[in-house]
Amino acid sequence: MLLVCSQSDSFNRHIKNMYGDQVIVRSRLLEPSIENGKLQIIHAPSYSDQLMDWLDAFAEATPVAIAVASDVPGVEEMLNYTRSGVKGYCNSYMAEPYYKQLQRLLENDQTWYPPSLLSRTFEVARQSLNRSSAFNSLSQLTSREKDISFAVANGNSNKVIAKRFGIVERTVKSHLTNIFEKLHVKDRVALVIYLNQFNFRREDKTGTF
Template sequence: MNTAIMIASPSPQWLGTWAQGLEDRLITTASSLDRLYEELVRRQPEVLLLDLALPGMGTPMEIAPLLRRHAGMRIVALGTDGDDHRELALFRIGVRGCCRDDIAPSQLAQIVAAVMRGELWIRRTLTPRLLDELGARLREESEGRREAVARLQELTRREREIADLVGNGESNKEIARRLDITERTVKAHLTEIFRKLRIGDRLKLALLITEAPMC
């Protein structure tokens, strides 16, 4: 089955040029922000070739909500013109590729194939910087998990009991029944558990308990 691709640009010239190298693909075009939103819902493309000159889609802050709403869609941003800071910001939010708008149509087809394989289309000079940022982020997250695991020792016996049951996937109602307490009491304990561990929800608590089961 051919890859479903959408091309979004306010320029008829770029819409036509970029489509030239993608003749064997299922292509939809959008020349405005409203049209883009409509077609994304209707077509659910696998790849979006996004012209950063499209009003309302020129910055990482504007593009990020689009990625959240259409998880799994791969975006290639065109028109970056070699701006290091802009491209790095786009990769940070989840864009899969960046290139100039005057790229050859045949090369654009190569980019689509690459991002569909799970690769990033990124300039070689930016790769070390992006890897350094990723490494630093992973180290921070790992340190945060270690600190949270250490804070498990601050829980009372009842709090740890409830935390372990959350780790087993039990609901507040099930926990209340098992411990012979009210759901309101379970919620109060969870509020205190989240405060002590400095986490915000039961999913993070369940993951933490899985990493550090009670001895």
């Protein structure tokens, strides 16, 4: 038997079309009970603090697996529910084979999340690691080297940069050589691409660039 908590007529029809008499639909959240089956699906049209409070109270302490069906599933919402002990997360109106797969896995103490959201989660994590690596590389630069790097990223020539910092162009070129070596880029074009892909841009507020 499957227990569903939902106040949506359209979602209830969707579930009943798949499960027929094998589903119990309730309109309000109840303390999970193994008597109603090993899986409880909660329909959450949108993120709810009330639901989060309920999950914090019951999700990790109950032997009943809890899944949240969202009308607009997203990575951040999925991660928030997961932290509260939810074992499954899905699109409210996904097809029957996916619901049956979710049910089978959760009733066997496993988890189920949309593959597309998992892929996006891994991509966000990868970008975060790349950005962290980029920050670490920038930390190797001196203050003057950072200033010159951002000046280059903002499209300034060596002549303009030299005038801005009161140095000669030869010194700017020397700084750029050191910057290229530390950041492992081959020229100023590669430097601009490197900084722009991580949105490392410093706005100049002096009006002299």
